[in-house]
Amino acid sequence: MVMKLYYIPLTRATRPRWLLEEMELSYELINVVENPHRFEHKQRHPHGKVPVFVDNYVAIYESTAICAYLADQYPEKQFAPSSKSPARAYYYQWLFYASVTLEAPVEKYLFQKNPHLPESLSPNSERQSLSQEEILQWFARVCQPLHQHLNNNNYLVENQLTTADIVTGGVLYWAFLLGMMTEQTLVKNYLMRLMERPAFKRVHEKNVENLNYPQC
Ligand SMILES: N[C@@H](CCC(=O)N[C@@H](CS)C(=O)NCC(=O)O)C(=O)O
Incomplete structure (x- = not known):
């Protein structure tokens, strides 16, 4: 199959x-x-x-x-690093960091900027609980550990591409499309490197709907 x-x-x-x-x-x-x-x-x-x-x-x-x-x-x-290696622990750390900690302000910003998105996806009362400025500050804070790590490394784990980079790159790409990445130079450079990858380009070139905005 x-x-x-x-x-x-x-x-x-x-x-x-x-x-x-x-x-x-x-x-x-x-x-x-x-x-x-x-x-x-x-x-x-x-x-x-x-x-x-x-x-x-x-x-x-x-x-x-x-x-x-x-x-x-x-x-x-x-x-992915082998399951018994210490690198595996860092791999888990970044995988969860991306999908839990890094993604939270990005999703919040997406809903705030798009009040037309259905209430079933995110309650309206929740959307206005923070200003755009506050969400951007939150995003800058959660980018800090990435920024620090990328000071000496090209990738998140053992300096080679893993699934942790794909998930992190996916979250950052949303942030980039939403215009959230203004100050995070090293993080932005990292995303630009990921976006240069032929596999990333294939996925987005085959985007027949020609969308340029995250879909929630
Ligand atoms: N945490 C889930 C989130 C899944 C999710 O929210 N998917 C959205 C797109 S990003 C969706 O299917 N939206 C369409 C809908 O709710 O009708 C994941 O990472 O897979």
């Missing part, structure tokens, strides 16, 4: 897709937006969201979990 990725362009689903492209694996991309029976998708994801990944063994959701699973399934591709 060919692996399947249920997808919407410029959502968090681009992260596992980017990893699949980096790993040069073959997969079927199923654009959920184009699916006239989108309600069927609720059988795959409890909230009808993307990404969802299906192979012979699993049918899972959560973009970071999918990326971590893929890295472990294909150890020969070397997208």
Whole structure:
């Protein structure tokens, strides 16, 4: 069975897709937006969201979990340090840092800048709890550890590309599209290097809808 990725362009689903492209694996991309029976998708994801990944063994959701699973399934591709190595601890640290700590202000900013997004995605009362300035300060704070690390390193773990960079790059790309990255020079340079990667370009060039804004 060919692996399947249920997808919407410029959502968090681009992260596992980017990893699949980096790993040069073959997969079927199923654009959920184009699916006239989108309600069927609720059988795959409890909230009808993307990404969802299906192979012979699993049918899972959560973009970071999918990326971590893929890295472990294909150890020969070397997208994760071996499970017993100390590097693995740092790999986990950055994977979780990206999807929990770094992403929080980016998502907050996205909803604040787009009041038209449905209330079902984020309650309106929540959206105005911080000003844009306060969210940008929050983002600058959570970028600090990355900034420090990137002072001496090109990548997050053992100075080579891992899944932690893909997930972090995916979050930073959203921040970049939202215009949040103004002062974080080293972090921005890191993102620019990631965006130069052919696999990243393939994912975004094949973006037929020509979107240039995160989709939530
Ligand atoms: N934490 C989840 C978030 C999933 C999520 O919120 N997906 C959004 C796109 S980024 C979605 O499917 N939105 C469409 C909808 O809710 O109808 C992940 O990382 O996979």
